[in-house]
Amino acid sequence: MNELKGAMIVGQSGGPSSVINASCYGAIKAGLDSDCITKVYGAANGIVGVLTDKLYIMDEEDPEELALMRYTPSSALGSCRYKIADPDVDDTDYKKILEIFKKYDVRYFFYNGGNDSMDTCNKISKYMKRVGYDCRVMGIPKTIDNDLFGTDHCPGYASAAKYIATSLVEVYQDAHVYDKGQVTIVEIMGRHAGWLAGAASLANITGYGPDLIYLPEVDFKMDEFLEDVKRIWDENKNVLVAVSEGIHYADGSFVSEAKTSATDGFGHAQLGGLAALLANVVKEQIPGVKVRPIELSLLQRCGEHVASQTDNDESFLAGQTAVKEAIAGTTDKMVGFQCTRDENGYNCQPVLLDLSSVANYEKKVPVEWINERGNNVTDEYIKYALPLIQGEIQMKKENSLPRFVHLKKVVAAEQ
Amino acid sequence: MNELKGAMIVGQSGGPSSVINASCYGAIKAGLDSDCITKVYGAANGIVGVLTDKLYIMDEEDPEELALMRYTPSSALGSCRYKIADPDVDDTDYKKILEIFKKYDVRYFFYNGGNDSMDTCNKISKYMKRVGYDCRVMGIPKTIDNDLFGTDHCPGYASAAKYIATSLVEVYQDAHVYDKGQVTIVEIMGRHAGWLAGAASLANITGYGPDLIYLPEVDFKMDEFLEDVKRIWDENKNVLVAVSEGIHYADGSFVSEAKTSATDGFGHAQLGGLAALLANVVKEQIPGVKVRPIELSLLQRCGEHVASQTDNDESFLAGQTAVKEAIAGTTDKMVGFQCTRDENGYNCQPVLLDLSSVANYEKKVPVEWINERGNNVTDEYIKYALPLIQGEIQMKKENSLPRFVHLKKVVAAEQ
Secondary structure: OOOOOEEEEEEEOOOOOOOHHHHHHHHHHHHHHOOOEEEEEEEOOOHHHHHOOOEEEHHHOOHHHHHHHHHOOOOOOOEOOOOOOOOOOOOHHHHHHHHHHHHOOEEEEEEEEOHHHHHHHHHHHHHHHHOOOOOEEEEEEOOOOOOOOOOOOOOOHHHHHHHHHHHHHHHHHHHOOEOOOOEEEEEEOOOOOOHHHHHHHHHHHHOOOOOEEEOOOOOOOHHHHHHHHHHHHHHHOOEEEEEEOOOEOOOOOEOOHHHOOOEOOOOOEOOOOHHHHHHHHHHHHOOOOOEEEEEOOOHHHHOHHHOEHHHHHHHHHHHHHHHHHHHOOOOOEEEEEEEEEEOOEEEEEEEEEEHHHHOOOOOOOOHHHEOOOOOOEOHHHHHHHHHHHOOEOOOOEEOOEEOOOOOOOOEHHHO | OOOOOEEEEEEEOOOOOOOHHHHHHHHHHHHHHOOOEEEEEEEOOOHHHHHOOOEEEHHHOOHHHHHHHHHOOOOOOOEOOOOOOOOOOOOHHHHHHHHHHHHOOEEEEEEEEOHHHHHHHHHHHHHHHHOOOOOEEEEEEOOOOOOOOOOOOOOOHHHHHHHHHHHHHHHHHHHOOEOOOOEEEEEEOOOOOOHHHHHHHHHHHHOOOOOEEEOOOOOOOHHHHHHHHHHHHHHHOOEEEEEEOOOEOOOOOEOOHHHOOOEOOOOOEOOOOHHHHHHHHHHHHOOOOOEEEEEOOOHHHHOHHHOEHHHHHHHHHHHHHHHHHHHOOOOOEEEEEEEEEEOOEEEEEEEEEEHHHHOOOOOOOOHHHEOOOOOOEOHHHHHHHHHHHOOEOOOOEEOOEEOOOOOOOOEHHHO
């Protein structure tokens, strides 16, 4: 037994999800329950909170209120999109982090986020090793995009998928109500990977779902898209299309590109307005047709009320596992999932993956899970995703509205 | 007892809601259970189905499957936006309706919709009286807009309100996650009445809700809006705004007007794109600010999964009451609600209102329920709306997705 006593910091980074707080609470709870961990700090706005010495003392929170964190969407500690420098180029941030780690005797650092966050995690871990500061660093995955390498799926993905599938089943009802049909185009998040757009296909299990689904894994061809829409319009006088915000032409340019110039903090193009753009193209091609563009927008990543309990349980487990493993001596790993789907049902076990193997790779939907025409996913996708969205969320309600956590957020530096 | 034996038709009209099918099922079920009613027909796409002799035989449906209609959003029989002529100007439609009524021995006609539908209902009733055809005509209200005259509230409103309030609580979490704040502008349905936009205020009960709410009952002043946003931005570096699509300037022109030219079937301007428009104005005024426009779009009226069980129960009751009252001899009425909210809690009773008094009046949010600055609602609104959204929906799920009704839709004319 390689016992290391000291405080822990957990931080959250990147875009929100419905279950990132479930993971974070899993880590906090395991930390509070452990004799090895002397104090549990939550970093305000991820690594930014470490750099600015803004750490919330989780030990000061009321345990019952804190437990509500598990069913609160978005990042209760606050998030950031801060990109940490390469330490070989500029080690200013790392020196500051080390100073804070020493100030609070931090021996455990847990970072809860997506690709970029695992990269941050990996860099900090390597730096601490280099300077000989004994600290165990673990990544807790989170991304609705589901694009982290090496894990069967990512916490947060399934809840967003469930929101999308549920909304599509419901939008189908609405879109089919009038005697004069319409073309409905639903825009779904996902910059480079089509995992979320693919989730629209789950709606079809209910008998009510999209006719066409476009993912960014294959090149988008506007002429084929219009052919597809016209063909289905001629047959049914109604077309429901699900489309990933990240669809692009063969030359790599985003279909929505003309509409956007802003970028997020990591230099990614910020997409949006694609559904409206496609709606206009369809209107020009099918005279007199009614076209309704819908952007699912932020709600798909913060819709706690229709989250997957499976996702929540697994996310909690991921956070808990990270802390337990770190206490047992593990470092430099991300908690991933290894899953089986067979006649015995669905089984999911946590596994430990090297941080360096995870960071900055993007896992996409296998091309063989997309049909030949490139306008739908196959049954392989359904088999993969359906078990993940199971289980109704056990969220607390008051007045029939969500009862989300209210943290005291006592700042350590102000004590 | 004024017994009238014969068939009944029920039709649905106007925009969908989460509970219009609950009302319709209430009427169908009461019809099927009654000895007086010989056959229950559902009109395909409302009055259009009557005019085109497309009537579904509800007696042919499997009762267990049919019961799922109660928890299926949108209009399971199909809807229309067909505006029936004034019989004094053109009685072609009325002659056709009479022909169909005679063909199927229809002695009961129930129409499930909003303002325009009650007008249709009223005209048909008057025509049948004039030509001496014995038929009882009843309106079953439905409108998420909540603008029907004479009733405490309208079936469908509360479920949309609950969707809006829930989404606002969740969007709040998402919008407050980053260290660098943002202005979030959520666009909510409601052409002339602000009942739905007001529902955003319910979110504040949870401690997480909008800072500003703009309703169409008061004139919108762009300069005051920008002042409000800037003031809150300076204080909190975060602003959450809820705004009705129908806000307009003092001269009556819609704020969103420049963006729209299309109209719906009744000649109303079709609104939308307002959030994006306001977002652009804010961006110009507060340099460097991140602004996120969100349009709740169709989902607010078809989001069954977060509907109000109170709304569902009352909607079912409204449909059932219409049929029972008609059998008992009533005609020319709409079922409304009379409610009390006091120390004994909330109580709702069905009442019968004259169709002619209901049709074509629009009930708006009382101006005294809007604060002086015109940027929020008062506690009076909360007291009114909160009881309506209570109760979790008892919707059936399969595979953790909504299990909506699949009707056989056997057409009478094809038998």
